[in-house]
Amino acid sequence: MKRKETIAEPDVVLIGGGIMSATLGALLHELDSSLNIQIVEALAEVAKESSNPWNNAGTGHAALCELNYTKENPDGSVDVSKAIEINEAFEHSRQFWSTLVENGLIKDPADFIQPVPHMSFVRGEADCDFLKRRHQAMSGHHFFERIEHSEDPKKITEWAPLLQAGRKATEPMAATRSTDGSDVNFGSLTESLVRFLDSSDRVKIATHHQVRDIKRSKDGRWELTVRNLEAGINRSIKAPFIFVGAGGAALPLLQKSGIPEGKGFGGFPVSGQFLVCSELEVVEKHNAKVYGKAPVGAPPMSVPHLDTRIINGKRSVLFGPYAGFSPKFLKSGSLFDLPGSVRLSNLKPMLAVGKNHMDLTRYLIQQVRQSPQDRLEALKAFYPEAQLEDWKLVTAGQRVQIIKQDKKKGGVLQFGTELVAAGDGSIAALLGASPGASTAVSTMIEVIERCFPKRMDEWRANLKQLVPSYGANLITDRKAYEQLKARADQLLGFS
Numbered sequence: 001m002k003r004k005e006t007i008a009e010p011d012v013v014l015i016g017g018g019i020m021s022a023t024l025g026a027l028l029h030e031l032d033s034s035l036n037i038q039i040v041e042a043l044a045e046v047a048k049e050s051s052n053p054w055n056n057a058g059t060g061h062a063a064l065c066e067l068n069y070t071k072e073n074p075d076g077s078v079d080v081s082k083a084i085e086i087n088e089a090f091e092h093s094r095q096f097w098s099t100l101v102e103n104g105l106i107k108d109p110a111d112f113i114q115p116v117p118h119m120s121f122v123r124g125e126a127d128c129d130f131l132k133r134r135h136q137a138m139s140g141h142h143f144f145e146r147i148e149h150s151e152d153p154k155k156i157t158e159w160a161p162l163l164q165a166g167r168k169a170t171e172p173m174a175a176t177r178s179t180d181g182s183d184v185n186f187g188s189l190t191e192s193l194v195r196f197l198d199s200s201d202r203v204k205i206a207t208h209h210q211v212r213d214i215k216r217s218k219d220g221r222w223e224l225t226v227r228n229l230e231a232g233i234n235r236s237i238k239a240p241f242i243f244v245g246a247g248g249a250a251l252p253l254l255q256k257s258g259i260p261e262g263k264g265f266g267g268f269p270v271s272g273q274f275l276v277c278s279e280l281e282v283v284e285k286h287n288a289k290v291y292g293k294a295p296v297g298a299p300p301m302s303v304p305h306l307d308t309r310i311i312n313g314k315r316s317v318l319f320g321p322y323a324g325f326s327p328k329f330l331k332s333g334s335l336f337d338l339p340g341s342v343r344l345s346n347l348k349p350m351l352a353v354g355k356n357h358m359d360l361t362r363y364l365i366q367q368v369r370q371s372p373q374d375r376l377e378a379l380k381a382f383y384p385e386a387q388l389e390d391w392k393l394v395t396a397g398q399r400v401q402i403i404k405q406d407k408k409k410g411g412v413l414q415f416g417t418e419l420v421a422a423g424d425g426s427i428a429a430l431l432g433a434s435p436g437a438s439t440a441v442s443t444m445i446e447v448i449e450r451c452f453p454k455r456m457d458e459w460r461a462n463l464k465q466l467v468p469s470y471g472a473n474l475i476t477d478r479k480a481y482e483q484l485k486a487r488a489d490q491l492l493g494f495s
């Protein structure tokens with residue numbers, strides 16, 4: 001999708017052509033089709049950074065398998081509140097995607113979402129005990145009551161044969177499995193949303209255009225300096241509302257805007273690599289996303305997993321991520337991104353995080369120094385019979401973790417996402433990348449609620465049509481959840 005069109009004075013500018021801007025653009029266009037929307041993307045095409053299917057793991061994060069979403073309390077009980085919150089947020093995404101299918105905006109849901117069971121897998125007595133307690137705690141909520149648990153090697157083999165072949169039967173192991181899980185091609189979804197937007201006269205898309213500066217103009221609107229990277233010329237775009245959906249590069253753009261709400265934030269980039277196997281013999285034996293436990297010191301998003309991927313109809317198996325360090329904020333970014341983001345206001349939190357997270361530093365150094373054999377050993381913990389020659393190493397996207405001011409510690413590293421918006425709602429930026437693309441719809445609804453409060457009375461009913469779970473409390477209203485889940489299952493090809 002290559003476009004060069006710009007509008008001098010749109011109502012809305014979306015910086016970046018990833019899943020976040022595409023989702024926000026589609027929602028806003030559906031809520032008010034008279035809005036003039038400008039999308040500005042630095043690369044030649046949309047969905048080429050984190051939202052590209054090869055740059056992320058494609059897990060529809062519904063907290064069905066990710067052990068890092070449930071914390072063990074000191075008394076041994078398991079806190080499932082975050083898992084519940086994430087599952088509800090993912091259901092909002094499924095509801096909006098179902099509407100796109102229902103309205104014919106996406107012809108075949110299999111182009112972007114496929115049912116793939118989600119599993120958690122652990123070994124050793126302590127972890128098996130944790131998984132059992134976790135399963136008990138989770139199955140008490142209607143979101144998770146269909147999750148199965150087993151410590152029987154035969155059952156686990158039935159669920160995921162690669163995990164068991166060549167493994168000693170004496171080793172304690174346990175797994176949980178949910179058939180509600182999914183693999184999502186966020187790149188394909190982004191392209192579909194942008195294609196839909198592109199069909200409107202009110203939406204203009206400028207690829208190969210990079211936002212270089214954001215300033216408040218005298219009339220209160222935002223003035224963007226946008227560089228046409230092919231022609232080598234700058235142009236100015238003025239708009240009353242801007243969404244900074246620039247992925248890892250959102251932080252420097254937020255800093256340029258100078259809004260007080262953006263002060264004190266820093267970014268810590270973590271890069272990732274995956275091993276990918278396309279060998280039919282391996283691919284045909286695996287149909288699951290299997291998440292394990294993160295090694296000590298590893299950031300939560302570095303939980304290892306052995307995943308079925310379905311990209312453009314082709315199945316493969318992916319393992320990782322192996323973390324790494326690069327100062328770039330985007331895969332296509334610059335080595336000066338991290339040093340260039342240091343300001344007087346974020347220096348203290350950044351130094352505090354450097355000092356307080358030595359375990360993370362050690363973990364990253366260990367990861368960066370890994371040899372192919374070390375990577376194979378990590379893979380063998382999941383797939384004991386793996387052969388190195390069947391796997392290819394690919395570089396994934398960059399994740400920029402949020403560094404925030406903290407009164408007690410000076411600064412903290414945050415692994416979630418944070419929506420930073422100006423008090424007057426004229427600009428919003430999304431920092432961080434977890435749970436990421438899966439929760440794009442609820443995060444973009446939050447942008448709309450915070451930045452367009454005066455229009456909410458008029459938009460609420462329409463928003464409910466677009467996202468039928470909007471306004472419902474799926475966490476407490478079991479009946480509404482079951483009805484809506486059945487709707488999405490049917491429209492997305494899960495039932």
Ligand SMILES: Cc1cc2nc3c(=O)[nH]c(=O)nc-3n(C[C@H](O)[C@H](O)[C@H](O)COP(=O)(O)OP(=O)(O)OC[C@H]3O[C@@H](n4cnc5c(N)ncnc54)[C@H](O)[C@@H]3O)c2cc1C
Nearest residue numbers: 016018019020042049050051056057059211247436437438
């Ligand atoms: C290794 C890895 C694994 C992940 N796994 C998962 C997963 O399994 N499930 C999940 O839900 N999420 C996952 N995520 C997170 C998910 O990929 C991201 O949260 C999501 O893609 C972010 O979308 P975005 O639109 O904000 O950013 P992006 O997709 O990165 O898009 C930002 C766009 O902005 C453009 N841009 C940047 N600066 C400018 C500028 N100045 N001017 C114009 N354009 C600009 C970029 O070129 C880019 O196209 C993963 C991420 C990574 C890195």
